[in-house]
Amino acid sequence: MIQNNCYYLECVVCHKKTNEKETTSRCLSCGGPLDVIYDYEWLKFNLNPYFLKNAAPKVMKYLDFYPLSKRQEIFSLEEGGTSLHLAKRLGKIMGVNKLYIKNEGLNPTGAFKDRGSFVEINKAKELGFSTVCVASTGNMAASVSAYSAQAGLECIVFVPENTPRGKLAQCLSYGAKVIQVRGTYTEANILAEKTADKYGYYLAGDYVFRAEGQKSLGFELVEQMWFDNIDWVIIPMGMGTNFSAVWKGFDEYFKLGFIRRIPRFVAVQAAGCHSIFYESERNFAVKPVDKPQTVCSAIAVGNPLDALKVIRALKNSNGVVETADDDEALKYQQILANTEALYIEPSSSTTIVALSHLIKKGLVKKDDTVVCVATGIGLKDPSATLKVLAEPPTVEPDIKEVERVISGRLFSIIAGGVFDKEKVLFTKIPTKETLKMIVEKEFKLTLSNSDLDSIYFEVGNFIRSKGKMIKKADLQSILETVIQQKSVKTYLKILDYDIFDSKNKRPKAKMTVKLKGKKYFEESEGVGPVDAAVRALRKIIEKHDGIDFMLSDFSVEIPSTGSDATVEVVMVLQMKDGTQVVEKGVSPDIIAASIDAFVKGYNELIYQLNKRRKEN
Incomplete structure (x- = not known):
């Protein structure tokens, strides 16, 4: 059924058309994901190409591409228009001349989700709902909570129990009613769907109207790169909604004649929840992961709701699927921060990991134009960062203390990665010489004789009195404690x-x-x-x-x-x-x-x- 003479909803699986007043989440016939189908001839006739090509990028700019009817009642938090950063130093290190980072952490709540929330919550209000219900791994929960507060709607949020505290704090501050679920994101999502159905709430999340807001990211990339053709767009993938939506943005501009070709898309999954695989050349299969395990909380999804849309985008863009393990993600998070002063979530740094893989495989060339989409700011989940950083030294307000820190090379302590921390270094008390050698090898730190004596005592105490093997994380804790310890009299x-x-x-x-x-x-x-x-x-x-x-x-x-x-x-x-x-x-x-x-x-x-x- 065509609505407003411009669009209708259609199931991606059975292609049955439906009405937004009947469902805004899944097909009522087969349970498949929905898509918004537009009358592109109508759009061609009614759009103002000059405005699109010359006005500054912003989500509100693309109202003609959204399924929103009551424009006079639309509200916005000024989402979109995020910077496209030319990463010269990182590009030089990686061997790519034109590497760009799309910094979605500059959105109002610090993540890309605000684009989708703009359309989704405006639509909920337009349809007459008073309460919104959503399941999330954190970023969407914060975004939906913020937009619901602005719209004057009640918001109920379901999150997995291990959701980062920073994201929970955002939701609670926006006034959302948060329920933590002892289970995975998929289980939280099922519970949210049941709750929305039982109480008549608007079900927000990775559904059809959110995707329409997310595609504005694709529009912006085209406009920010009018001067050059993008060869690769690399995006972290959880539920797959954002990935397929960004591709749709490019596809719509292609259909309207604004671009001549669509770049190759790369979907990056965390290794601990890798669910979309190559089945054969240009064919993909979905193998759900029951218990996702990754520090990349924003993409910790084992069964992507929009997997079919992702596969469609991959096929139509000659796309690629890549994975990133946690150590790689945390490593490149630090490299990006050190080279480009961009502090992003580990989920976002998986795109840099994927790029490194593609370069090694010979797929990405030196002169290719590459865009990595950083979906969220690092402050969303600082605890993940601290897993690979040593604790900074503490001193008295005394220049001699500063001299002690600098001469003692305390800044040289290098923490291990997530899994490297589990590396067993000692199962029995080592000799002092062995201990000194291991500290130099693992932490790039040369110990003074007095520090070596103290650390040797603590290592021996751990093993002797507690019967404990010493892992790298244990030795790091001992090092930080002993080396920072001041010569204070014992009262x-x-x-x-x-x-x-x-x-x-x-x-x-x-x-x-x-x-x-x-x-x-x-x-x-x-x-x-x-x-x-x-x-x-x-x-x-x-x-x-x-x-x-x-x-x-x-x-x-x-x-x-x-x-x-x-x-x-x-x-x-x-x-x-x-x-x-x-x-x-x-x-x-x-x-x-x-x-x-x-x-x-x-x-x-x-x-x-x-x-x-x-x-x-």
């Missing part, structure tokens, strides 16, 4: 402790310490074993030292995997006058790491207090 020292915990009784800690040269014992209960230990230590300090301070923050990081993984505990201790210190404890035992962090923090507080008294 408080742990001599021994016993922690008792059971299911039906409150945890109890018995602590034996030496405080300013004298031995003390105290015990206490707590809400948990760490709390019990800290309470016992505070009792000793309050009775025998009288220092008034509080534990203002407490965080735990586990840099490697497994039940015997090293735990990094960071504590912030603060005095009444605002003086605060941040200290870290490292151990395979969370209680030991917590006690270590607390003791270091207390010793540093006393050091700061005594230093101030001397200065006064």
Whole structure:
């Protein structure tokens, strides 16, 4: 059924035409994905080519290409018009003269999803819905939440339980009602569909109207490159909606005669959820992945909803499918940031990985024009970045401390990749010479004799007392802790402790310490074993030292995997006058790491207090 004399909806599988008032997600006959089919002769007759070729790119510019009727009620967050960055330094490294990065992180919520949300949420409002329901791995949830807030619509969001916290914070800040699902994105999506059907909500997501907004990215690329023909467009792929939509943008401009050819499209999937494969030359098959595993959260999709549209785009553009593993994605994320000052999500850096593969295969030539689409800003998921970066050194406000950092080459510590962190370095206590050699090899760091002694002691303690093998992530934690450790006098020292915990009784800690040269014992209960230990230590300090301070923050990081993984505990201790210190404890035992962090923090507080008294 043709609507507004310009477009209608059609199933990609059975080609049955349908009405947007009946469905906006799937075909009611076969369950296949829908597409918007336009009357291109009507568009040719009504479009203003001069305006399209000369007006600045912006999503609102392409209203004639969207299935929106009530234009006087349309709202926008000024999405689109993102920069096309000529990556000269990176291109030189990779051997490509004309390499461009389309920086979609410059959209209002920091990702490409805003293009689709513009059309989708305007359409929801046009159709009379008051509540929007969506499932997402994060970026779409944030975008739909923002546009729903602007439209005055209620928004319910379903996300997998491991969704990056930065993306969750966005959704919650925009006023969305967020539900975390213990499962994959596919399971969250099924739940969102059932919820929308049960309560009569508008189902937003990777469906037909979102694709219409996403295709504006294709329009912009054509217009930003009027002066040159693009040979390759490389796009990260999750559900496949954005990939197929960008191709559709090029295809529509081709049908209207604005371009003479369509570039080759490359769909990049994370290796942990690689679901579209070559079956034979120019033919592709879909093999769903039940449990996607990747740090590239934005494309962690094992069963792409728009796989058929992706395959259509690949076939019609003589396209290519590539994969990128997590280590490669994180590596090229850093290379792009270091060479072009563009900080993008790991999901986006998979495009640079794919380019490196295509160059090695001889498919991309030196003089080809290549566009890599960076779909989201790196601040969306900074925790992924921190998996491959060493913690920066901390110093006192003293030039001697700066000299210690620079001369000690603390900046030389190079963290391993996601999987490299799991590399086993020692299963038994090494010799000092072996330890020194391994540190130089793995971290490019030459240790002083005193640091070597301290690190040797900690490695031995890990293996001897905890029966633990040392992985690269463990050794990195030990290095960071020992090398940054200042020569602060030990006022408080742990001599021994016993922690008792059971299911039906409150945890109890018995602590034996030496405080300013004298031995003390105290015990206490707590809400948990760490709390019990800290309470016992505070009792000793309050009775025998009288220092008034509080534990203002407490965080735990586990840099490697497994039940015997090293735990990094960071504590912030603060005095009444605002003086605060941040200290870290490292151990395979969370209680030991917590006690270590607390003791270091207390010793540093006393050091700061005594230093101030001397200065006064």
